Amino acid sequence: MYLNNNEEATLFGSNPQHADVVVIDDDDSMCEGCRQTLEAGGFRAAVARNGNDGLRLVRHTRPHVALVDLKMPGIPGLEVMAKIPQIDSSIVIVVITGHGTIDTAVESMKIGAFDFLTKPFDPERLLETVQRGIKLSEIRKTPASTAKETMAAPKQPMPQKVDKHEVLLEGLAMLMHGYEAGLERQDVLNELRYLESEAKYHAESLGQVKKREKAILDIINQLKVVDEIIEKHGFRKNALIQILLDIQARLNWLPRHTLKWLSARLGVSLAEINTIAHFYGAFSLEPRGRHTIEVCLGTACHVRGGTDLLAKISALLGLKAGETDTQQIFTLKTVHCLGCCALAPVMQIDGKPYSNPSLDQMKKLFASIQNEEELVCRN
């Protein structure tokens, strides 16, 4: 079923047809794709290509589920969403978002969306979401659940919460309350179980959002460090190597975004920065372990068995020279002369030299560092 302004009268004159799902999206191919998928899945589907048409269609067809695109010409998606519950509070709203704007999606969840689909999504996911939506809508339509309507389908947008986790916690608390109230009706229990699984699902989504937020924050902080260092060196282009050394010292490696940032801030081409970063042994373009083990392969160490020392350490840590372990605790490096030739052969951990360490000594050293790291991780 397809709806255009001029077709409306013919299709929904006096006898409005019923639809399971209404898709509101300004993208033709999206609408058509959804419709075909849904009909192949056994649902009756109707589509509209803007918010006004969509609301009319919803009014006429009273679907179980409405799929709403957030970014459309005319009435914005969020407004459409807010109006649907006024038509029928049992309609379950699923948001379609095409911009990876998870924040907007989360926003829509707050004002009552049941779930969101990020374009492009696969047919299975669409069908699965719609199925769950229909189930919830049916529960909403049963009279007994009207008592719990506030928690199942809030008509009014919920008050803005600063912490998204708070919203979830509140929802979970309400669920617990529902269980405690000892509601015995099977359908209500079903709904409660349903809500619980939804809450868990959203908690996970929010966790991912948090993770991304943290990653972005980390990047921003690293760029701040770069800015600080550039300023310390007075924005001088010829201090490039010193700046890179400082970044390496602070971050333990040179992440690509810091180099890009540096290039923009300093007006030096990224190619030139990369050349320098590759040329000098001091720079690492990959994350390093938090502890660097350097085995000296200077001449004095070489004649006194530096390579044997390296072989032993390699065997103990299961790392080759230049490698970092999976937990990013240790990076094993070789270095040409640390200038501790009288102590040969020398191993250095985080700048502290050890003269010809015995196997036992090394085992203990490595183990103590690993333990420390585990403690830090746990805390």
Place this chain on the structure above:
Amino acid sequence: MSKLKSPGELEALRHEIQSKRGAKQMITVCSGTGCLACGAVELTAAFIREIEKKELAHKVEVRPTGCHGFCERGPIVVILPQKICYLRASVEDVAEIVEKTLIKGELVDRLLYEDPETGKRIRYVDDIPFYKHQQRILLAGNVLIDPTNIWDYLAVGGYAALAKALFESTPEEIIDIVKESGLRGRGGGGFPTGVKWETTRNASAKPKYAIVNADEGDPGAYMDRSLLEGNPHGIIEGLIIGAYAIGANEGFIYVRREYPLACKNTRIAIEQAREYGFLGTDILGSGFDFDISVHHGAGAFVSGESSALMNAIEGRVGEPRPKYVHTSVKGLWDKPSCLNNVETWANIPFIVTKGAGWFKRMGTPGSTGTKIFSLVGKVNNTGLVEVPMGMSIRDIIFKIGAGIPGNKKFKAVQTGGPSGGVLPEKLLDLPVDFDELTKAGSMMGSGGMIVMDEDTCMVDTARYYIDFLAHESCGKCVPCREGLRQMLKILNRITRGEGTMEDIGLLEELCSVIKVASLCGLGQSSVNPVMSVLKYFGKEVEAHVKDKRCPAGVCKNLIAFHIDPEKCKGCGLCAKNCPANAITKTADKVHVIDQDLCIKCGLCISVCPEKFRAVEKVPAFQFQNAV
């Protein structure tokens, strides 16, 4: 502290420091990198606690100093003014040293140096053979000075040479003194320093720059590290005098980042020098302006080459550039730049104070003054030694270094780092002199002296240097980049026992091309290790090629470790310690090494009890036959 405005004020301050300090007894604790690794920090702290506990602070001072040089026996403690020297002192010895030596005036015998021949304990630092045969001028300050305290340097006459240069001589006169002294570049090349300075002074372009090369890249050498760590003011003073002589107002110290303590102490010293008016505008009221920035090297051997180093200071990739015009005329930012090694700069204050005549009396006519060597490798007394030029290598290794450990036989000594060569026993009487060493196919280099004994494989040594150089080659010119790579391939083949006699001829041919066709010193001198090995140790190379045998038992492919079932008592020490878990116990309690798992680290040999000596190193082919 307000800036000193005249030489008179400097002398007044010096007098004040000396009289304030009076005749305190002093405990100096070597805090060079070597001793720090052996616990010098804890030791110093323990001494300070003990002195406070015994309420001796008014008459005893504890001072962490620069490297004393005898790194083998660290941490080193010297009690002044008596110059009593305690070696390998530990925190547990502190109370006894304070009680016996400082309060009662007795000695702690067990911490004194023991003469390996007579077994007699030696009381004073100057009588220990390691120090007795040295002539310590540049390193003398290290023993007395806390590098982070400018007062210590002033107390021993610091910055007097600067005052003398600025107020009693013209720049031309300073250059004349340096020329007259015969001082030659200590970084390895041996170019006359005075002539270099004159070239920069006479160059017409401005501004000019004075630079310290502290990118000590030679593996096996750490003189510059110790000088910068132990007495940074000496180098700074030399640099200011040099800048005055050539007419520079801006200077740089390019120091390796691998030397964090040197970086730190240099920074502190520069700040203090600024505070006291030795750096900045109108130095000591002379009207001469000069200041220094510190640049950190980022770990590239080739960046120690003059033009590469200057590229790096400019913030570019540290590759050498063709030097149709010397860097002393067209260097940093294409301006005249005078680059000298740390040790060269450190010599300047002494030459200015004591005169060219004094300096020339040390050493040989062609190589004047003293030279610091890092005496390392298979030698009993490893450490930093400063000797007058012209001393024979034999004296350095056997008198100062006390010979080879474990009664092993001397095989070779390597000087000049990757640019130098190996010298066999028959050349041991060669004097350390720029020209003599070059004639013998090695070079003075920056001062690494690596001693090798019968357990060192010379082919492996050549392979080691070429491997090093192939990694460090910047790749700009073809002969160096490709030539070294091919040489490495050949040497790898030979050490694996896959070499042919044609390979040796090919090596010689490659050497002759790389030597003349490379762009910079790294490539041109890179062939020295290989050529000297082929020249002096040809038989050993042939043993690898013809017999597939490594006489020294080093080349892993040519050796195998084997446990003699007759001798093995099944104690299990080797199996317990094997990092590769290659050793298992058989039914009859004897241990066996799984050759496929063995990483040939040799740990089993070192842990097998002396009385059993069941693990042996055998030529790989012999072992394969036995199996």
